[in-house]
Amino acid sequence: MRDRTRLLLLGCACAVIAGFFTAACPRLPAFGTDLHRYGDRAVAAALAHQTANVVSSVNFDLRALDTLGEETILFVTVLASTLLLRLARDERKAPPRSERALPTTRLFGAVLLPVALVVGVYVVAHGQLTPGGGFQGGVVLATALHLAYLAADYRVLERVRPLEALDVTDALAAVSFTALGLAGLAAGGAFLENVLPFGTFNQITSGGLVPLLNVAVGVEVGSGLIVLLAHFLDQAVEITEPDGHPHPGGRPHRRPATAPQEDEN
Amino acid sequence: MGVLPFLAAGWVLLTALYGLVTSRNLIHAIGCLAVAQSSTYLMLLGVGYRRGATAPVYGDLEPGSRPVVDPVVQALTLTDIVVGATATALLLALTIQLRKRHGTVDPQALTALKG
Numbered sequence: 001m002r003d004r005t006r007l008l009l010l011g012c013a014c015a016v017i018a019g020f021f022t023a024a025c026p027r028l029p030a031f032g033t034d035l036h037r038y039g040d041r042a043v044a045a046a047l048a049h050q051t052a053n054v055v056s057s058v059n060f061d062l063r064a065l066d067t068l069g070e071e072t073i074l075f076v077t078v079l080a081s082t083l084l085l086r087l088a089r090d091e092r093k094a095p096p097r098s099e100r101a102l103p104t105t106r107l108f109g110a111v112l113l114p115v116a117l118v119v120g121v122y123v124v125a126h127g128q129l130t131p132g133g134g135f136q137g138g139v140v141l142a143t144a145l146h147l148a149y150l151a152a153d154y155r156v157l158e159r160v161r162p163l164e165a166l167d168v169t170d171a172l173a174a175v176s177f178t179a180l181g182l183a184g185l186a187a188g189g190a191f192l193e194n195v196l197p198f199g200t201f202n203q204i205t206s207g208g209l210v211p212l213l214n215v216a217v218g219v220e221v222g223s224g225l226i227v228l229l230a231h232f233l234d235q236a237v238e239i240t241e242p243d244g245h246p247h248p249g250g251r252p253h254r255r256p257a258t259a260p261q262e263d264e265n
Numbered sequence: 266m267g268v269l270p271f272l273a274a275g276w277v278l279l280t281a282l283y284g285l286v287t288s289r290n291l292i293h294a295i296g297c298l299a300v301a302q303s304s305t306y307l308m309l310l311g312v313g314y315r316r317g318a319t320a321p322v323y324g325d326l327e328p329g330s331r332p333v334v335d336p337v338v339q340a341l342t343l344t345d346i347v348v349g350a351t352a353t354a355l356l357l358a359l360t361i362q363l364r365k366r367h368g369t370v371d372p373q374a375l376t377a378l379k380g
Contacts, residue, residue: 003287010286014279021275025268032316039313039335043321046336047328054321054333058340070344077351084358088365130324135347202324228354235361 050198051207052129059133060213064192068177071217075174078224082167085231087239096237099153109151116144124218128207134214138221145226154237163230166223173220180212270311277304291360291370295353302349306342313338 029035046057059067087093101109120141127133149157181192189195196208204211281301288294313335319326321336364370 006286010283014282017282018275018279021278022272025271025275028268028271028312030267031270031311032314034315034332036313036315036335038337039315039321039333042336043328043333047323052323054323054336055339055343058336059343063340066344070347073348074351077355081354081358084355084362091365129322131320131322135343232354232357232361 047201049194049208049210050201051210052202053127053131053133055131056128056133056210056214057207060128060210060217061194061207064181064194064209064213067213067217068181068192071174071177071220074221074224075170078170078228081228081231085235092240093234093238094240096154096158098155101151101153106151109147113144113147113151116147117141120144120218120222124214125204125211127214127218128210129202129204134217135221137214138218139225141218141222142225142229146229149233154233157233161226161230163227166226170220170223170227173216173223176216177213177220180209180216184209270314271308274304274308274311277301277307289371289373291363291372292357294372295356295360298356299349299353302345305345309338309342309345 042058042062043054045062046052046054049057049061051057051061120137122137123132123140124134124137127137145161146157148160184193184195185191187195192209194208194210196212198208199206278301281297281304284297284300285294288297315332315334318332318334321333321339326333360370363375367375369375
C-alpha cells in the first residue's frame with residue numbers, strides 16, 4: 001500500500017473513531033462526580049474484610065480470580081520470552097567483557113542495593129495497608145537487583161542472580177496462587193474466597209488471604225522480571241549475531257542463493 | 266471542562282494510532298502501542314476521579330472521614346499496566362528474532378514468510 005493511501009485510510013478511520021468517541025463522552029458519568037456505586041461498595045467490602053488498602057482488596061479479594069488470570073498472563077509471557085530468546089543453533093555465546101564503573105557509581109550501587117531490596121520487601125509485605133502490593137513490590141525487587149549491573153558489570157549480576165532457581169521460583173509462586181485459592185475451597189468456602197481470619201484493622205496480619213496472595217504475586221513478579229530481563233540482557237551482552245547478517249542499521253538483508261538454509265530454525 | 270479529560274484520552278489514542286500506522290520501525294511501533302495503552306489508563310482514572318477525594322487507602326485515614334476516588338478503576342488500571350508491560354516484552358522479543366532472521370525492523374521491508 002502506498003504511503004498516501006495509507007494516510008488517507010488512517011484519516012478516515014480516525015475521523016470515525018473521534019466522532020463516535022466524542023459522541024459517547026457526554027453520556028459518561030460527569031468527571032469528578034460524587035456518584036461511584038462500585039467504588040463505594042468496594043470500600044465497604046474492603047473495610048468489612050479489615051483491609052486498609054482498598055485497591056489491594058479489590059485485586060486480591062473481590063477480584064482475585066481476575067488477578068489469577070493476570071498473573072497467568074505474566075507467567076506465560078516469561079515462558080514465551082524464554083522460548084523466543086533462547087540460543088539459536090547458529091548463535092554463539094561470548095563471555096561478557098569486564099567493565100569499569102566509576103568508584104562513586106560502585107559505592108552508590110553497593111549502598112543502595114540492599115536498601116532497594118528492603119524497600120521491595122516492605123512494599124510487598126505492606127500491600128494490604130499502604131499503596132503498593134505484590135506487583136509493585138515485585139518490580140522494585142527485580143530492578144533493585146539490576147543495580148549490580150549498573151554499578152559493577154554483567155558478570156557480577158550473573159553471580160547475584162541464580163537464574164535456574166528463579167525459573168523454578170517463578171513457577172512455584174504462580175502455582176501457589178492457585179493453591180491458596182484451592183485452600184479456600186478446602187476450608188469450606190469458594191475458590192479464592194477470603195476464608196482466613198481477617199485480623200485487626202491496619203495491622204500487618206490484617207486482610208486474611210490478601211497478604212499471602214500479595215507475597216505470592218510479589219515473588220512471581222520479582223523472579224519473572226529478573227528472568228525476562230536476563231534473556232534480553234543476554235541478547236545484548238552475550239549472544240553474538242548469527243553469521244552472515246549485517247550489523248545494526250544495515251539495509252534489508254538478502255541471503256545469497258548459495259547460502260545453506262539448514263542453519264535456520 | 267466536564268468531558269475534557271475523556272477527550273484527552275481519545276486524543277492520546279488517536280495520536281498513538283497515527284504513530285502505529287506511519288511507523289517504519291517496529292521498536293517505534295511498540296512504543297506507539299504503549300502510548301495507545303496509556304490512553305486507557307487516562308480514561309479509567311478519569312472515570313474514577315472524584316472531586317476533593319483522596320487515595321482509597323485507609324492506612325492513615327479515618328474510614329468515612331473523607332471521600333475517596335474509585336478504587337475499582339484503579340485496580341483495573343493496575344491490571345492494564347501489568348498486561349501492557351508483558352505484551353511489550355513479548356513484542357520486543359519477537360522484534361529481536363525478526364531482526365536476526367530478516368535483518369530489518371522495518372515492517373514494510375518484510376514481504377515474505379520465512380521458516
